Amino acid sequence: MRVLAVLASAVLALLLSLPLAALFLRRPPAEILQRLADPLVLDALRLSLVTSLAATVAAIVLGLPAAYLLATRRFRGKRVVELLVQLPMVLPPTVSGFALLLALGRAGLAGRALEAFGVTLPFTTLGVIVAQTFMAVPFFVLAARSGFEQVDVRYREAAATLRADEVRTALTVMLPLALPAIVAGGTMACARALGEFGATITFAGNMPGLTQTMPLAVYLALQTDLDAAIALSVVLVALAIGLLAGVHAAGGILLGARTRRA
Amino acid sequence: MKRLLAFLALVAVPALASPVHAAPRTTLRVLAAASLVDAFDAIAKAFEKSNADVRVRIEYGGTQQLAAQIEHGAEADVFASADERWMNSLVARGLVAGEPALFAGNTLVLVTPKSNPGRVGGLEDAARPGVKVIVGAESVPVGAYTRIALARLSRDFGADFGRRVQKNVVSQEENVRALVSKLALGEADAGFAYRSDVTHAAARHLDVIELPASARIVARYPIAAIAGRQTALAKRFIDFVRSPAGQELLARENFLPAP
Numbered sequence: 141m142r143v144l145a146v147l148a149s150a151v152l153a154l155l156l157s158l159p160l161a162a163l164f165l166r167r168p169p170a171e172i173l174q175r176l177a178d179p180l181v182l183d184a185l186r187l188s189l190v191t192s193l194a195a196t197v198a199a200i201v202l203g204l205p206a207a208y209l210l211a212t213r214r215f216r217g218k219r220v221v222e223l224l225v226q227l228p229m230v231l232p233p234t235v236s237g238f239a240l241l242l243a244l245g246r247a248g249l250a251g252r253a254l255e256a257f258g259v260t261l262p263f264t265t266l267g268v269i270v271a272q273t274f275m276a277v278p279f280f281v282l283a284a285r286s287g288f289e290q291v292d293v294r295y296r297e298a299a300a301t302l303r304a305d306e307v308r309t310a311l312t313v314m315l316p317l318a319l320p321a322i323v324a325g326g327t328m329a330c331a332r333a334l335g336e337f338g339a340t341i342t343f344a345g346n347m348p349g350l351t352q353t354m355p356l357a358v359y360l361a362l363q364t365d366l367d368a369a370i371a372l373s374v375v376l377v378a379l380a381i382g383l384l385a386g387v388h389a390a391g392g393i394l395l396g397a398r399t400r401r402a
Numbered sequence: 403m404k405r406l407l408a409f410l411a412l413v414a415v416p417a418l419a420s421p422v423h424a425a426p427r428t429t430l431r432v433l434a435a436a437s438l439v440d441a442f443d444a445i446a447k448a449f450e451k452s453n454a455d456v457r458v459r460i461e462y463g464g465t466q467q468l469a470a471q472i473e474h475g476a477e478a479d480v481f482a483s484a485d486e487r488w489m490n491s492l493v494a495r496g497l498v499a500g501e502p503a504l505f506a507g508n509t510l511v512l513v514t515p516k517s518n519p520g521r522v523g524g525l526e527d528a529a530r531p532g533v534k535v536i537v538g539a540e541s542v543p544v545g546a547y548t549r550i551a552l553a554r555l556s557r558d559f560g561a562d563f564g565r566r567v568q569k570n571v572v573s574q575e576e577n578v579r580a581l582v583s584k585l586a587l588g589e590a591d592a593g594f595a596y597r598s599d600v601t602h603a604a605a606r607h608l609d610v611i612e613l614p615a616s617a618r619i620v621a622r623y624p625i626a627a628i629a630g631r632q633t634a635l636a637k638r639f640i641d642f643v644r645s646p647a648g649q650e651l652l653a654r655e656n657f658l659p660a661p
Binding site for chain 1: 464466467469470517519534536539540541571572573574575576580584587588589590
């Protein structure tokens with residue numbers, strides 16, 4: 141049995157690492173670095189960083205209250221809300237993008253109202269941010285919720301006996317204690333936004349400098365300019381590794397600080 | 403663990419293995435340009451009817467993407483391309499068995515939503531500032547044709563016509579059918595696509611503006627068998643596509659006869 145387990149893990153490790161190795165070994169590093177100066181690559185990189193950071197902020201602002209309420213409240217329809225929050229994680233991204241188009245496109249359900257306020261989402265950078273937020277917010281809410289849930293209920297009770305109202309307790313007790321999970325969730329959301337492809341190209345289209353994020357640029361470069369595709373992919377992988385390492389580091393540092401304080 | 407193994411033995415393994423026993427038919431794998439969806443679905447059905455032992459599996463996509471898949475060793479017997487450029491690049495790499503044959507033509511047109519949010523009544527309106535135009539990406543055949551057409555149209559509509567239209571471009575779509583769908587939804591004001599992309603179903607939502615004869619673009623569709631695969635069966639399918647029956651099905655979807 142143990143042999144099987146080791147064997148399966150070895151296969152898994154190969155499956156996960158081989159494609160990455162192939163990507164990095166295909167071209168000499170110097171050549172890859174050179175390609176990074178390509179305007180196509182730079183435009184996509186800049187756009188991706190801006191939009192995924194904006195999507196992360198949006199996911200935190202919109203997701204933090206929801207995560208808190210889901211962690212601390214029981215209410216009618218909670219199951220429905222939970223389902224709704226998780227749905228973007230399992231839907232095919234193209235379906236999400238199409239649904240966004242039907243809802244927020246200028247001819248869509250709510251799009252006409254948006255248009256009246258002068259807000260256009262399809263084929264705009266703002267549309268990219270909306271699509272990325274839609275896809276990334278579940279990752280944040282899930283992590284932040286479990287962070288809030290893991291705070292010992294006695295802390296809350298203690299705060300209540302000291303007559304702190306709920307908002308104060310939430311901000312001064314719950315938030316600091318759940319911070320590692322919140323930071324980890326934000327970073328995961330950022331990574332998801334950075335890698336978002338299907339919803340973006342369906343909802344926001346593909347225009348260099350405006351809506352062509354790195355994953356879109358990779359997809360199109362794959363058909364014409366293999367070297368640019370490799371350079372873009374390497375950057376994306378490096379960013380993803382950096383973000384994941386950030387999740388772990390942030391978790392570790394914050395946890396350490398908390399234990400010392402306690 | 404035992405239960406899991408029993409489950410695998412009882413359910414999963416037979417499920418994986420059964421198609422081999424249940425289907426003595428051979429499968430012909432076709433990679434076809436996205437613009438061919440409706441015509442090739444009909445052609446596949448008709449071909450299967452007269453070849454009961456064959457099942458035709460078609461995968462549709464952007465021509466450029468399909469060509470890249472074949473270059474990277476995708477399992478395919480037939481490649482139906484929306485332009486000669488990508489077919490020729492496969493020929494040059496020795497990936498094609500025999501000579502590609504032209505089997506259809508298509509014209510480039512300007513497509514607008516019936517609701518006409520951008521008030522586009524003629525080609526010249528595509529250059530009016532503020533009109534939202536979508537085109538195919540440069541690597542997509544329809545995108546390449548669009549760029550040629552714009553250059554030719556500049557002779558009729560003024561030297562900067564092409565540049566003014568390009569300025570209105572809000573998206574370079576990676577697939578001509580996605581482009582047409584976005585127009586049908588009314589999300590853009592106008593877009594360049596093939597005549598055949600305004601399918602019977604889509605025609606309820608879309609209007610077509612033909613290009614003048616001086617800028618007329620006829621896309622030529624080549625088809626070929628992939629080297630080292632089931633070439634005999636592939637040839638049979640290709641012959642059927644080029645037969646009067648196949649041509650009739652293509653004409654029904656607004657394709658022109660092979661030029």
